[in-house]
């Protein structure tokens with residue numbers, strides 16, 4: 217569909233296409249998989265890296281829009297989703313392990329993010345913390361606990377370079393990357409991914425709610441995963457926790473209303 221009047225420039229949505237509650241995977245291919253957990257799932261739009269499906273959960277309109285990888289496209293998607301009426305965002309993504317106590321396939325509920333990215337600096341000075349909204353943290357934590365998932369609650373490192381994480385030695389700034397990675401680990405940072413910090417900072421700026429739940433992949437020491445561990449860390453295993461977490465947020469909102 218070409219861009220036209222009334223439609224947001226990048227996500228190609230208009231007022232009325234979606235409701236308040238939006239899941240945010242990075243991967244456009246994950247949108248339909250998440251939407252299959254909605255009642256009445258329907259494709260809405262796809263433009264660039266932003267695919268959207270809509271449906272309902274417990275009678276309430278929900279949607280899923282992919283952010284693409286990294287801060288810039290995430291900020292664009294969230295800004296435009298706010299323009300068309302969304303105010304509650306849950307990132308649903310994959311992440312790399314950083315602590316020895318996690319196992320591949322564990323769930324990480326993100327309560328804050330290290331601002332190792334550039335987009336957030338276009339919103340708020342670096343001293344401003346990138347934190348998740350308590351409603352999302354509570355909903356996701358209770359969902360993971362009640363579903364019997366192996367889960368952790370903690371900080372993600374949101375970075376701009378995937379290969380700075382996975383191949384730091386190949387970078388001219390290797391020493392700096394490794395020194396900082398060691399500091400994040402020493403501070404207890406749970407996982408590494410690429411979008412939470414930007415999402416939380418845009419949300420703070422626009423006064424909306426955001427949180428995130430991540431599938432933990434791999435080992436903190438980058439040892440290869442076994443076939444069993446690869447099976448455990450499929451994104452499909454994470455999605456039921458995200459759906460139940462959003463149901464809890466919706467239920468808490470209904471109880472407050």
Ligand SMILES: O=P(O)(O)O[C@H]1O[C@H](CO)[C@@H](O)[C@H]1O
Nearest residue numbers: 241242243285309310409410
């Ligand atoms: O699985 P998604 O949600 O894309 O998230 C992670 O995967 C991508 C890198 O492989 C980055 O977007 C990172 O944050």
Ligand SMILES: O=c1cc[nH]c(=O)[nH]1
Nearest residue numbers: 310311312408409410
């Ligand atoms: O190791 C990983 C896995 C997913 N996404 C990342 O950014 N890093």
